[in-house]
Amino acid sequence: MKTLKGAGAAQPLLYDCGFAREIYALEGGAQLKRCMQCGVCAVSCPSRQEMDYTPRRLFSLIRAGRKEEVLDANTIWVCTSCCTCRVRCPRGIDILGLMHELQFYYLRSWFKVHSRASFQQAFWQELRERGRIGEAGVMLRCWLKEGGLTGAVLKSLEMKGTGLRLLRRGRLRLIPPKIEGLTGLNKIIDKALAQQGYAE
Amino acid sequence: MVGGGISGLTAAVEAAEAGFDVLLLEKKPGLGGRVAQLNLYFPKLCSPNCGLEIIFKRLAANSRFRFLTSAEVIAVSGGEGSFEVVVNLKPTFVKENCTGCGRCAEVCPAERPNAFNFGFDRTKAAYLPHRLAFPYRYVIDGEACRGPSCARCTAACPYGAIDLEMEARTLILKAGSVIWAAGWEPYDTARLGNYGGGRYPNVITNMVLERMASPGGPTSGKILRPSDRREPASIAFVQCAGSRDENHLRTCSGVCCLVSLKQAAYVRECCPEARLAMFYIDIRARGFYEDFYARVREGTGIELTKGKPGEIREDPATGNLLVLVENQLNGRVLEENFELVVLAAGMAPSALCAGLPASARDRDGFVSPVLAPGFYAAGCATRPMEVAPAVRSGAAAALRAVQWLGRRGHGR
Amino acid sequence: MAAKIGVYLCSGCGIGEVLDPAGLLQVAEDDRRVALVRESDFFCGQDAGLIQGDVTDRVVDAVVLAACSPRFYVKVFDYGPGLPVVRVNLREQVAWCHESGSEDTQMLAEDALRMALARAGGSAVPEPFRLENPSRAILVVGGGLAGLTAALEAARAAYRVILVERENSLGGWLRNVYRCAPLRPPYAESAENPFHLLSREVESHPGIVVYRGASIERTAGGPGQFDVTVRQGERLLKERVGSIIVATGAGAYDPAKLTRLKNLAYGTSPNIIVSSKFEELALRGGGRVARPSDGREVRRAAFIQCAGSRDPEHLPYCSAACCVETLKQAQYLLEPDPDCTVFIYYRDLRANGQYEHFYKKVQEEGAVFIQGEVVHVADRGGSLSVEADDLSLGCRSRVEGLDLVVLATGMIPDVAGGGPEQGALKLDYRQGPELPALKYGFPDSHFICFPYETRRTGIYAAGSVREPMDLVTTLEDAAGAALKAIQCVEMTARGQAVHPRALDVSYPEFNMSRCTQCKRCTEECPFGAINEDAGSNPLPQITRCRRCGTCLGACPERIVSFKDYSVALISSMIKAIEVPDGDEEKLRVLVFACENDAYPALDLAGAAGLKYNAWVRIIPLRCLGSLNPVWIADAMSRGIDGVLLMGCRQGEDYQCHFINGSELARTRIMNVSETLDRMGLEAGRIKMVEVEIIDYTKIPAILDGFADELAALGPNPLKGF
Numbered sequence A: 001m002k003t004l005k006g007a008g009a010a011q012p013l014l015y016d017c018g019f020a021r022e023i024y025a026l027e028g029g030a031q032l033k034r035c036m037q038c039g040v041c042a043v044s045c046p047s048r049q050e051m052d053y054t055p056r057r058l059f060s061l062i063r064a065g066r067k068e069e070v071l072d073a074n075t076i077w078v079c080t081s082c083c084t085c086r087v088r089c090p091r092g093i094d095i096l097g098l099m100h101e102l103q104f105y106y107l108r109s110w111f112k113v114h115s116r117a118s119f120q121q122a123f124w125q126e127l128r129e130r131g132r133i134g135e136a137g138v139m140l141r142c143w144l145k146e147g148g149l150t151g152a153v154l155k156s157l158e159m160k161g162t163g164l165r166l167l168r169r170g171r172l173r174l175i176p177p178k179i180e181g182l183t184g185l186n187k188i189i190d191k192a193l194a195q196q197g198y199a200e
Numbered sequence B: 001m002v003g004g005g006i007s008g009l010t011a012a013v014e015a016a017e018a019g020f021d022v023l024l025l026e027k028k029p030g031l032g033g034r035v036a037q038l039n040l041y042f043p044k045l046c047s048p049n050c051g052l053e054i055i056f057k058r059l060a061a062n063s064r065f066r067f068l069t070s071a072e073v074i075a076v077s078g079g080e081g082s083f084e085v086v087v088n089l090k091p092t093f094v095k096e097n098c099t100g101c102g103r104c105a106e107v108c109p110a111e112r113p114n115a116f117n118f119g120f121d122r123t124k125a126a127y128l129p130h131r132l133a134f135p136y137r138y139v140i141d142g143e144a145c146r147g148p149s150c151a152r153c154t155a156a157c158p159y160g161a162i163d164l165e166m167e168a169r170t171l172i173l174k175a176g177s178v179i180w181a182a183g184w185e186p187y188d189t190a191r192l193g194n195y196g197g198g199r200y201p202n203v204i205t206n207m208v209l210e211r212m213a214s215p216g217g218p219t220s221g222k223i224l225r226p227s228d229r230r231e232p233a234s235i236a237f238v239q240c241a242g243s244r245d246e247n248h249l250r251t252c253s254g255v256c257c258l259v260s261l262k263q264a265a266y267v268r269e270c271c272p273e274a275r276l277a278m279f280y281i282d283i284r285a286r287g288f289y290e291d292f293y294a295r296v297r298e299g300t301g302i303e304l305t306k307g308k309p310g311e312i313r314e315d316p317a318t319g320n321l322l323v324l325v326e327n328q329l330n331g332r333v334l335e336e337n338f339e340l341v342v343l344a345a346g347m348a349p350s351a352l353c354a355g356l357p358a359s360a361r362d363r364d365g366f367v368s369p370v371l372a373p374g375f376y377a378a379g380c381a382t383r384p385m386e387v388a389p390a391v392r393s394g395a396a397a398a399l400r401a402v403q404w405l406g407r408r409g410h411g412r
Numbered sequence C: 001m002a003a004k005i006g007v008y009l010c011s012g013c014g015i016g017e018v019l020d021p022a023g024l025l026q027v028a029e030d031d032r033r034v035a036l037v038r039e040s041d042f043f044c045g046q047d048a049g050l051i052q053g054d055v056t057d058r059v060v061d062a063v064v065l066a067a068c069s070p071r072f073y074v075k076v077f078d079y080g081p082g083l084p085v086v087r088v089n090l091r092e093q094v095a096w097c098h099e100s101g102s103e104d105t106q107m108l109a110e111d112a113l114r115m116a117l118a119r120a121g122g123s124a125v126p127e128p129f130r131l132e133n134p135s136r137a138i139l140v141v142g143g144g145l146a147g148l149t150a151a152l153e154a155a156r157a158a159y160r161v162i163l164v165e166r167e168n169s170l171g172g173w174l175r176n177v178y179r180c181a182p183l184r185p186p187y188a189e190s191a192e193n194p195f196h197l198l199s200r201e202v203e204s205h206p207g208i209v210v211y212r213g214a215s216i217e218r219t220a221g222g223p224g225q226f227d228v229t230v231r232q233g234e235r236l237l238k239e240r241v242g243s244i245i246v247a248t249g250a251g252a253y254d255p256a257k258l259t260r261l262k263n264l265a266y267g268t269s270p271n272i273i274v275s276s277k278f279e280e281l282a283l284r285g286g287g288r289v290a291r292p293s294d295g296r297e298v299r300r301a302a303f304i305q306c307a308g309s310r311d312p313e314h315l316p317y318c319s320a321a322c323c324v325e326t327l328k329q330a331q332y333l334l335e336p337d338p339d340c341t342v343f344i345y346y347r348d349l350r351a352n353g354q355y356e357h358f359y360k361k362v363q364e365e366g367a368v369f370i371q372g373e374v375v376h377v378a379d380r381g382g383s384l385s386v387e388a389d390d391l392s393l394g395c396r397s398r399v400e401g402l403d404l405v406v407l408a409t410g411m412i413p414d415v416a417g418g419g420p421e422q423g424a425l426k427l428d429y430r431q432g433p434e435l436p437a438l439k440y441g442f443p444d445s446h447f448i449c450f451p452y453e454t455r456r457t458g459i460y461a462a463g464s465v466r467e468p469m470d471l472v473t474t475l476e477d478a479a480g481a482a483l484k485a486i487q488c489v490e491m492t493a494r495g496q497a498v499h500p501r502a503l504d505v506s507y508p509e510f511n512m513s514r515c516t517q518c519k520r521c522t523e524e525c526p527f528g529a530i531n532e533d534a535g536s537n538p539l540p541q542i543t544r545c546r547r548c549g550t551c552l553g554a555c556p557e558r559i560v561s562f563k564d565y566s567v568a569l570i571s572s573m574i575k576a577i578e579v580p581d582g583d584e585e586k587l588r589v590l591v592f593a594c595e596n597d598a599y600p601a602l603d604l605a606g607a608a609g610l611k612y613n614a615w616v617r618i619i620p621l622r623c624l625g626s627l628n629p630v631w632i633a634d635a636m637s638r639g640i641d642g643v644l645l646m647g648c649r650q651g652e653d654y655q656c657h658f659i660n661g662s663e664l665a666r667t668r669i670m671n672v673s674e675t676l677d678r679m680g681l682e683a684g685r686i687k688m689v690e691v692e693i694i695d696y697t698k699i700p701a702i703l704d705g706f707a708d709e710l711a712a713l714g715p716n717p718l719k720g721f
């Protein structure tokens, strides 16, 4: 868990609403205004121990306009899309959707490479190239991004046991076939992204 | 008057004393409504029965007041000056000449879970609704009763007050105006899966705690955890359990903060060593209730944590509960162990009857204080509120309900 | 006085199994006044007609019914106003809580019957106190939201209303308000200010007389006949009204005092303003708020809640309406200009109940809610900043570049009415000129269940004059107060008391020839019902009276009495108790039980089957404040071993419906202890306990504990004298 810059320090944290406005303008982003800082999401998230900031805290930082803290934090990347927060949020905020929006926002406008962004990128790459998600493919891509070839090999060896077990149970296909009409799917995705203002 | 809770009773007694004829209909076997189940009132920590006693005393002597119990209003039609009210009379198998001597309960072989105490104890099938019941009259639970083949009570009753053949009846009554004071129902916490409501025995609701703490309750006033009937060493109050929640009650119930503070105060009396903690979003102790808040905070040493718990987990071995909540000062998630958890469950509006204009219902299910000319509402049927405003709204509805008579020359 | 008492002995509900009817019959027969005795086990049902028949045939002129508690079957055993019914509580207080067939139980029942006979024989039939020509008009003081609403609601019920407003126009606080917080479901939209409409309706209503620019010079008389002098400019007007609604509202906390809150920097900048000022700006600008320093439009603003409220140094209470008012004010800025930036600093956001929807709405409109304590506000060259310990960020935070900072100041009592100093009513009451304050200067009721229970009969507070209140609550409160005012004039016209002894038609009468002008009754009457004339004689105003009997308890000369409740009557009941001689080792304990709490608690103990000693003899009192010390002396000289007073809770959270009955009783018994001393008796023979209705489980411990204490003291040495 991260402590804030400024927390306890002499410099108080300065509110700057510009960033918040940008986020509110994202699809579903305006819902964030409703957050009452109850903290249910913070507790509900199974990845909370991994997170720099809990979702609640992330939202308070967005409101305060702490762009850097928000985007540099791993929170949006650690989100596993389990949807628990969304189900429980008493203000009915689609937190999960917001996490995804924030990921896109990051990739689009934050010219840094987040160490935890690789999974999201790998996920999309796999989708774009095969038209479906194969666990093996996504993981390989992800490990390649994170650790290069050596890293990927080492990680694969580390995960060998799990992989073999999954394979034996038929839960994993090494190289699943591409779907038919992959081009069509990509067109659909492009169009959807364009509509949301994410022309790639 | 539909509903004999504190708001309905107030409307009835105030109108009757002002000189108007009142007929009150209550679907339960006794008058008093929800407050009859409460142990003590915030902020004075006095018994609700004290006020009820005076109201009953005033009503008992008033010839303008009549009432029916076990009488549920199922439809209202007509308009000012000529309403028709359809009432379902549930058979209680005991006639009005019951003196309350209790012989029937002595001989009755059947038992039933005591709904007044939320099923935490049992009564005979022939039972007095509760110790301070008004009317002081026994009733028989038709479902638990073994029927005319048993009839031991019929033989035991010295007054011939029992009629096991009694049947449900429907009455159609006339009224010049109608006041809807059907009140509220505790929110069903079984729907709060993440809190284990209805699943973990030691996660109870605030209403259950009221009954437990009451001298006439299932534990005779002792605070005991349901799983092992032991006095808990630590108690957590979880606020907004279902209230202020788009998935449950969208509105704030307005009283639960004060209820938990009150409960902390009386729990402190009987469990002087227990650890008390409260988890909240905002402490809504408005107005002079602030004094009460300050008094309880200082007097009980309750730990106040801003943050709504996301989850409660049970340790099946001990029955203890792990409350997961974020400490907002440092963003850390706390996992705190408690022996008893009290869910501060809010107020859901009671079911409406036929004939209430659909437009009268707001999106939370409450109704407007003025439904139509001659048709008014009072108390928690109109919005969640505590007793004092419920009483004021009862008096207000009583006034509105007699205005048409005034126009016809009744008043001066 | 009854000369033909009918005694009805019930043996139902277990009474017959515990008691020997022969003994009771004997008691009845021994009393010359008894005309007839009947027995049954079902007087409340099948045999109810027997009593009615005797009454109709005029065989009896008073009924003594030895059966269940007087709390039950009141209407069944009601034979009209001319016929006293005295109940002997054999069921709850004898049969259900004492040993069956025991000699002590039997003696208790017989004593109870003797006491009831004494009571029936000594009571006269009360005649209601009727005013010659009672007024049914209602005076409303204050023409704000509460006053206007109360006036209209009462007038709609066809009662004449007189409304007095200090200012030259109606509307009160709302006159300076642009829009109102939501007034009706779904409680998400602010509402149009209703005061124009309301005042127009009030002014044009034929049943309402409005005095604007007027104040009250004097209020004399009592319910049904309040004589009110209204000053309007130079004119003095006289009005007679039946009851009064005080709706003089609340005022805003004095901003000058906020300068002591250094962190808020109030007074250091024209752009740091209080909420009422903000409202005024909005009203003047038709919704647009211009910054005071240069008239520029406000683009960035901060609202700071609890400025002075919830602060032991200022207003220790929460002012109830400010959170919701701030939500509304934030909307003034956000609705016309969604790009406007609004920060709201709060401790707890008290948008109670359905106002939650309004909170959500304002959040959605973009207000930024910051929970925490403001540590610092500053103005640097026209640009304001706020620094706070920010709970949601978990650190100190800062907002800069603000055009305006609005401090949400709280409510203080009765300023519209001229403040407590100037007074709104100027009552001609021995007990002071205004409604007595309960807390922080607000004259609220002390009762949760009876918010209209007033300490000045026939005068009801409504709206924020009584406690900080929001508008929705005020609307209901005003209508409720109107009902109470109407009810009061009706009951007064019938000669009945109002709550809590509603319907009682007895009233205190003063045998002036023996009065020594000691003034105790005038001082102690909790309702100011007894004034003094020029010669210091008590001057009772019966329609103000609530029939508590405090005056009766206060008077050392015993000259105050009710037809059915007097010093002599209770004394005769005490004398009816048979006290066995000392050597019999049977204690006798006299219990004076408050009718409202202790008496029902005793009943409940019986109903719960709890057992206690059968030495107690219980006399219910209207209020312990009506306890006359003579009774204690009487009891002691009769050889009764101890006297126990069971009253209600005293102190800050008192429960007495007659304000301070228990306290008065305590003082009186302290004074009695001197007399006891002289009689050679221990002070421990008299004890007072506080009992709530729900304390019924403690009854055996209380009664048996006292009996043990008395046993330790030994028998009353005066026994047998």
Ligand SMILES: Cc1cc2nc3c(=O)[nH]c(=O)nc-3n(C[C@H](O)[C@H](O)[C@H](O)COP(=O)(O)OP(=O)(O)OC[C@H]3O[C@@H](n4cnc5c(N)ncnc54)[C@H](O)[C@@H]3O)c2cc1C
Binding pocket: B002, B003, B004, B005, B006, B007, B008, B025, B026, B027, B028, B032, B033, B034, B035, B038, B040, B041, B042, B043, B071, B072, B073, B074, B181, B182, B183, B184, B185, B186, B206, B207, B210, B255, B259, B262, B345, B346, B347, B350, B351, B353, B378, B379, B380, B381, B385, B386, B387, B388, B390, C448
């Ligand atoms: C846990 C808890 C503790 C509380 N403690 C306090 C406290 O300490 N102090 C305080 O001021 N407030 C307290 N409150 C709030 C208080 O309970 C309510 O303000 C009060 O009960 C409102 O009374 P009511 O008459 O409006 O409704 P109710 O008490 O619900 O009465 C309504 C009555 O109508 C009857 N009814 C319903 N439908 C029909 C029908 N169709 N026909 C006939 N009859 C019908 C019902 O049976 C019921 O008797 C508490 C609330 C909760 C949840």
Ligand code: SF4
Binding pocket: A034, A035, A036, A037, A038, A039, A040, A041, A042, A055, A056, A059, A088, A089, A090, A091, A092, A093, A095
């Ligand atoms: S659960 Fe919803 S309202 Fe609560 S902090 Fe998280 S996002 Fe905000």
Ligand code: SF4
Binding pocket: C508, C524, C525, C526, C527, C528, C529, C530, C540, C544, C545, C546, C547, C548, C549, C550, C551, C552
């Ligand atoms: S009975 Fe009570 S209210 Fe009436 S005059 Fe006496 S003391 Fe005052």
